[in-house]
Amino acid sequence: MAEASELRREAASEPLFGSLATFAMSSVGSKVVMAVTGIGLWLFITAHLAGNLTAFLGREIFNGYAAALHHNQPLLWGMRLALLIGFPLHILTAARTVALNRAARPVEYAWANKSPARAAAKTMMLSGAVVLAFLLYHLAHFTWRVTGPMPAAPLPSGDWDAYSMLVMGFQRPLIAGFYVLGQVLLAAHLSHGLYSMFQHLGLWGRRWTPWLQSAALVVGYGLCIAFASIPLAVLLGIIKP
Amino acid sequence: MSDKKMKLKLHVYRQASKDAAGAMKEYVVEDVSEHMSFLEMMDHLNEQLMNKGEEPIAFDHDCREGICGMCSMVINGIPHGGHRGVTACQLHMRHFKDGDEIFVEPWRARAFPVLRDLVVDRQAFDRIVAAGGYVSINTGGAPDANALPISKKEADLSMDAAACIGCGACVAACKNASAMLFVAAKASHLNHLPQGEPERYERVKKMAAQMDAEGFGTCSNYSSCEAVCPKEISVRVIAEFNRDLLKAQAK
Numbered sequence: 248m249a250e251a252s253e254l255r256r257e258a259a260s261e262p263l264f265g266s267l268a269t270f271a272m273s274s275v276g277s278k279v280v281m282a283v284t285g286i287g288l289w290l291f292i293t294a295h296l297a298g299n300l301t302a303f304l305g306r307e308i309f310n311g312y313a314a315a316l317h318h319n320q321p322l323l324w325g326m327r328l329a330l331l332i333g334f335p336l337h338i339l340t341a342a343r344t345v346a347l348n349r350a351a352r353p354v355e356y357a358w359a360n361k362s363p364a365r366a367a368a369k370t371m372m373l374s375g376a377v378v379l380a381f382l383l384y385h386l387a388h389f390t391w392r393v394t395g396p397m398p399a400a401p402l403p404s405g406d407w408d409a410y411s412m413l414v415m416g417f418q419r420p421l422i423a424g425f426y427v428l429g430q431v432l433l434a435a436h437l438s439h440g441l442y443s444m445f446q447h448l449g450l451w452g453r454r455w456t457p458w459l460q461s462a463a464l465v466v467g468y469g470l471c472i473a474f475a476s477i478p479l480a481v482l483l484g485i486i487k488p
Numbered sequence: 489m490s491d492k493k494m495k496l497k498l499h500v501y502r503q504a505s506k507d508a509a510g511a512m513k514e515y516v517v518e519d520v521s522e523h524m525s526f527l528e529m530m531d532h533l534n535e536q537l538m539n540k541g542e543e544p545i546a547f548d549h550d551c552r553e554g555i556c557g558m559c560s561m562v563i564n565g566i567p568h569g570g571h572r573g574v575t576a577c578q579l580h581m582r583h584f585k586d587g588d589e590i591f592v593e594p595w596r597a598r599a600f601p602v603l604r605d606l607v608v609d610r611q612a613f614d615r616i617v618a619a620g621g622y623v624s625i626n627t628g629g630a631p632d633a634n635a636l637p638i639s640k641k642e643a644d645l646s647m648d649a650a651a652c653i654g655c656g657a658c659v660a661a662c663k664n665a666s667a668m669l670f671v672a673a674k675a676s677h678l679n680h681l682p683q684g685e686p687e688r689y690e691r692v693k694k695m696a697a698q699m700d701a702e703g704f705g706t707c708s709n710y711s712s713c714e715a716v717c718p719k720e721i722s723v724r725v726i727a728e729f730n731r732d733l734l735k736a737q738a739k
């Protein structure tokens with residue numbers, strides 16, 4: 248077929264994968280990029296969750312945590328910088344590999360591809376896209392403060408009343424629902440990603456790889472339940488205004 | 489032994505030549521014995537076609553006992569038909585029943601262009617092996633057998649990977665048309681032996697570069713390859729390949 252003749256079919260000339268950049272662009276290297284940025288993003292999410300859960304400890308502690316984070320500029324900007332590098336790398340590399348993989352099978356099966364594969368693995372792109380949409384909304388809500396209900400005035404200290412923002416937002420079922428949905432898709436994404444990253448980094452064990460697959464499922468959905476507990480607790484009146 | 493005769497409806501991909509347009513075509517096959525292999529059923533259909541003066545369906549085959557890796561059909565959406573550890577030639581018709589509809593398609597990948605009907609060009613695999621799937625040996629007398637002791641553990645790892653018959657089912661099954669299971673199996677089988685070990689990192693670099701140049705996709709760890717591999721090769725080899733390639737960057 249025509250598309251075959253366009254292929255160069257010759258490996259790049261020496262030095263093979265000499266530079267790190269060339270490696271990062273190769274099929275295996277791009278997955279290493281996904282794995283490494285994935286670990287970073289996962290660590291961030293876990294730390295973020297720990298902070299969020301202070302909402303259960305009441306207004307004072309949660310607002311105290313929010314203010315402490317806000318006033319710790321090196322930590323805040325260190326985190327932001329890491330995210331500003333990690334997120335685009337993760338997303339752009341994903342987009343590139345998807346394009347590459349589509350090109351690798353220009354003609355799909357006429358009947359269907361019925362080869363077994365876990366649903367979470369096959370829908371990484373979809374779950375990732377929804378999580379990205381959720382993330383943008385979440386930033387608009389809490390970081391840029393352009394959507395969602397806002398408390399009328401900042402705290403006397405000049406800080407934002409994060410606790411009120413959280414409660415006022417999640418008292419609206421639609422907003423709470425979108426947060427829960429975002430978490431469910433994040434869980435699906437992590438349930439494959441947390442296992443997959445080990446494969447990409449070449450870590451495999453006859454005994455612990457199957458265990459790891461279950462662990463990724465538990466960690467992914469565990470994070471989801473913990474995150475989603477906050478909007479649900481507000482809706483149910485457990486976290487009070 | 490009973491010998492039930494079946495009547496099947498087949499949908500087979502037909503393409504007259506490399507550059508022609510192809511399409512699925514419907515056929516009815518009569519008198520299929522449950523003792524036939526899938527390829528024998530195809531032969532049977534071809535006889536019926538030839539009797540009618542039609543062009544028989546081209547498909548690859550050779551050993552017909554699951555060792556050569558020539559047969560290559562996606563049967564009802566799964567390469568080799570979806571029974572664990574069997575090639576299409578080992579697939580028995582007793583797995584089907586009278587009146588079944590069966591879809592038969594070629595491997596689909598940009599790197600495996602269709603040459604005719606169900607026959608695809610798999611030379612991309614040969615070029616990957618030529619790029620690094622060998623051991624450089626200086627000429628001389630054949631070394632004594634058992635001169636190099638190899639531990640049972642290493643021998644097993646090597647032999648498990650060496651079971652690969654290069655059929656390409658892994659590529660055909662993968663949503664990304666990735667060749668990682670094949671490439672990694674070929675590398676692993678040499679990397680675990682003292683003869684292959686010295687070139688380990690050079691080998692994975694060269695094979696990975698050729699794999700990319702051939703236009704295969706990337707590995708997303710779907711493990712579909714492992715599920716359809718007629719030799720049941722584990723995705724362990726892929727992790728190993730990734731690790732070696734990562735280490736190779738530092739060399």
Ligand code: FES
Pocket residue numbers: 548549550551552553554555556557558559575576577578
């Ligand atoms: S014909 Fe040889 S493996 Fe099927």
